Amino acid sequence: MSLLELHGISKIYGDLKALDNINFNIDNGEWVAIMGPSGSGKSTMMNIIGCMDKPTLGQVLLDGKDISKLTKKELTEIRRDKIGLIFQQFHLVNYLTAVENVMVAQYYHSIPDEQEALEALERVGLKERAYHLPSQLSGGEQQRVCIARALINHPEIVLADEPTGNLDEANENIVLDIFQQLHKEGTTLIVVTHDPEVGDVAQRVITLEHGKITRDALNESFGK
Amino acid sequence: MSKRKMFFKMITASLMRRRSRMLVALLAIAVGGTILSGLITIYRDVPRQMGAQMRNYGANMIFVPGEADTKLSLELIDKAVSFIDPGNLIGVTPYRYETVRIHEQPVMVAATNFEGARATSPYWLIEGEWPSAKDEILVGQNIADTLGLKVGTTTAVVYTDAEDDSNTPNFGIDMKVSGILETGGSEEEYVYMSLEDMADLTGESADIERTGESGRIDLAELSISASGDVLSSYIEKIETNVPEVSPRLVKRVTASETAVLTKLQSLVLLVTIVVLLLTMICVATTMNAVVTERRKEIGLRKALGASDNSIVAEFMGEGLLLGLIGGILGVILGFAFAQYVSREVFSSSISFPALLVPVTIIVSILVTGLACYFPVRSATEVDPALVLKGE
Numbered sequence: 001m002s003l004l005e006l007h008g009i010s011k012i013y014g015d016l017k018a019l020d021n022i023n024f025n026i027d028n029g030e031w032v033a034i035m036g037p038s039g040s041g042k043s044t045m046m047n048i049i050g051c052m053d054k055p056t057l058g059q060v061l062l063d064g065k066d067i068s069k070l071t072k073k074e075l076t077e078i079r080r081d082k083i084g085l086i087f088q089q090f091h092l093v094n095y096l097t098a099v100e101n102v103m104v105a106q107y108y109h110s111i112p113d114e115q116e117a118l119e120a121l122e123r124v125g126l127k128e129r130a131y132h133l134p135s136q137l138s139g140g141e142q143q144r145v146c147i148a149r150a151l152i153n154h155p156e157i158v159l160a161d162e163p164t165g166n167l168d169e170a171n172e173n174i175v176l177d178i179f180q181q182l183h184k185e186g187t188t189l190i191v192v193t194h195d196p197e198v199g200d201v202a203q204r205v206i207t208l209e210h211g212k213i214t215r216d217a218l219n220e221s222f223g224k
Numbered sequence: 225m226s227k228r229k230m231f232f233k234m235i236t237a238s239l240m241r242r243r244s245r246m247l248v249a250l251l252a253i254a255v256g257g258t259i260l261s262g263l264i265t266i267y268r269d270v271p272r273q274m275g276a277q278m279r280n281y282g283a284n285m286i287f288v289p290g291e292a293d294t295k296l297s298l299e300l301i302d303k304a305v306s307f308i309d310p311g312n313l314i315g316v317t318p319y320r321y322e323t324v325r326i327h328e329q330p331v332m333v334a335a336t337n338f339e340g341a342r343a344t345s346p347y348w349l350i351e352g353e354w355p356s357a358k359d360e361i362l363v364g365q366n367i368a369d370t371l372g373l374k375v376g377t378t379t380a381v382v383y384t385d386a387e388d389d390s391n392t393p394n395f396g397i398d399m400k401v402s403g404i405l406e407t408g409g410s411e412e413e414y415v416y417m418s419l420e421d422m423a424d425l426t427g428e429s430a431d432i433e434r435t436g437e438s439g440r441i442d443l444a445e446l447s448i449s450a451s452g453d454v455l456s457s458y459i460e461k462i463e464t465n466v467p468e469v470s471p472r473l474v475k476r477v478t479a480s481e482t483a484v485l486t487k488l489q490s491l492v493l494l495v496t497i498v499v500l501l502l503t504m505i506c507v508a509t510t511m512n513a514v515v516t517e518r519r520k521e522i523g524l525r526k527a528l529g530a531s532d533n534s535i536v537a538e539f540m541g542e543g544l545l546l547g548l549i550g551g552i553l554g555v556i557l558g559f560a561f562a563q564y565v566s567r568e569v570f571s572s573s574i575s576f577p578a579l580l581v582p583v584t585i586i587v588s589i590l591v592t593g594l595a596c597y598f599p600v601r602s603a604t605e606v607d608p609a610l611v612l613k614g615e
Contacts, residue, residue, distance in 0.1 A: 043609075047609040052527065053609055073531070076526065076529055076530075079527065079529050080529020081529070085527055085528070091524045095237050096237055100234075100237065104528060105528050105529075107230045107234075108525070108528050108529040109529060112230040
């Protein structure tokens with residue numbers, strides 16, 4: 001059984017089909033890049049996989065459980081327990097320090113543990129910046145705090161939306177190195193991107209165009 | 225770290241690290257609290273302050289004999305006065321009226337206690353000095369003009385016993401005019417002397433000394449700093465317990481005083497309510513703006529798995545903490561404001577009403593809580609996906 005299964009997923013806004021009969025499975029530990037130009041339906045798919053939206057048609061199975069018909073409250077619980085979100089804009093709480101931002105995710109999930117949060121920051125190379133506010137961190141550092149926050153509750157899926165979209169090349173490489181490390185540790189990674197360099201390092205690339213999958217293939221250069 | 229500790233860490237960090245934003249909200253709440261507590265303090269204190277001011281216009285209660293054949297005495301007056309709250313009693317002035325002759329002219333004398341007269345009749349204007357020694361008199365302006373008396377003049381005051389058919393003077397004492405009284409009223413038709421001098425003049429001193437009882441008193445004027453209801457309650461108590469004394473309100477004073485106080489209090493109450501409503505709107509608008517600009521943060525928290533109730537609790541926690549701090553500031557600044565108004569308008573200090581502390585703080589917390597609740601509730605409806613995309 002795959003970790004995530006999408007069966008006949010469509011998302012329709014009036015006359016517009018943002019997603020049109022999407023089918024794919026993602027196995028545990030896979031690193032998948034979902035690529036495509038603007039308006040191809042990447043964000044809609046990210047929202048459905050991230051339990052922030054529901055499909056108009058079709059079925060989404062997470063860990064074998066159909067999440068496509070859940071209420072908003074139930075989706076919130078799934079998001080909290082099973083999914084770690086990484087955003088292009090980082091979205092850190094600007095009045096909390098790096099470590100407190102990580103602990104916010106713990107707060108909603110279980111019990112805040114500062115030591116554990118510091119370890120998560122250490123994992124992304126930011127322990128020494130743990131008590132800085134987001135405004136005192138560079139874009140790359142903020143994105144790493146965002147990654148630490150996504151990982152803190154040991155989610156089943158880490159879902160990243162354009163994670164390097166606002167980063168320079170050096171910071172992009174740091175983030176991709178962290179993804180490599182997470183993949184080696186067995187984390188399931190789904191990265192939504194239009195950046196070919198980010199797609200090139202993924203294990204598998206799903207390409208969307210006009211709401212349909214035009215390509216779903218393993219990356220031959222992966223791991224080389 | 226416990227969840228509770230993290231909760232407080234988040235709300236205090238929001239207040240401490242978003243100082244400029246929160247200061248605006250805090251200012252709105254503190255100004256509201258200040259005006260509320262200040263106006264309530266003034267509203268509460270207006271009767272006392274205005275009552276004290278009104279007392280400058282003379283006595284508002286008199287004692288007369290309770291029954292036709294009874295006579296007032298200092299002892300009966302003291303007994304009746306014991307039913308009046310000493311904190312409200314400004315002065316008691318007994319009067320005994322007799323006819324005397326000065327320069328062969330019949331003149332009405334009011335024998336009194338000058339210390340009491342100073343308290344109950346602060347509007348009396350004295351040219352010269354109040355009588356302070358034995359055989360000194362205060363002469364009304366009209367009498368002084370008629371008889372040609374001046375400050376410092378010594379004149380013979382002759383007592384004529386009204387019950388003596390021969391109408392021959394029986395005592396005469398030389399008395400010094402220490403002052404001339406100007407009021408513009410009927411008080412200028414009298415000569416004032418002490419009760420002791422009157423007793424000497426009438427030859428009753430020996431009897432008073434022997435019996436230990438004061439001589440006859442015709443009436444007593446009282447100046448009491450209290451509203452009509454309180455004065456009525458004093459009257460009821462005195463009538464019940466000291467039937468020999470009949471207390472009466474000086475209607476023209478108490479009625480106009482009550483009317484002025486009621487209108488003034490109503491005005492202050494109206495202003496307080498209007499200001500409170502305006503403050504609520506101001507606080508609500510400020511908190512609404514504070515919450516609205518944090519919609520993205522609310523969306524993020526929802527994306528991280530926060531329940532609606534959890535988000536409402538956090539924002540309400542911040543709001544209530546702000547309300548608490550604003551309320552405390554409001555109590556302090558409000559009292560300072562009320563004190564300033566009291567000193568500038570009434571020229572006297574105001575007492576600190578302890579009950580106002582919890583009232584102002586609770587009202588501030590409630591207003592802020594209400595002002596936060598609706599925008600926060602509405603903000604929890606946001607779609608995290610849209611907010612995080614910046615839409």
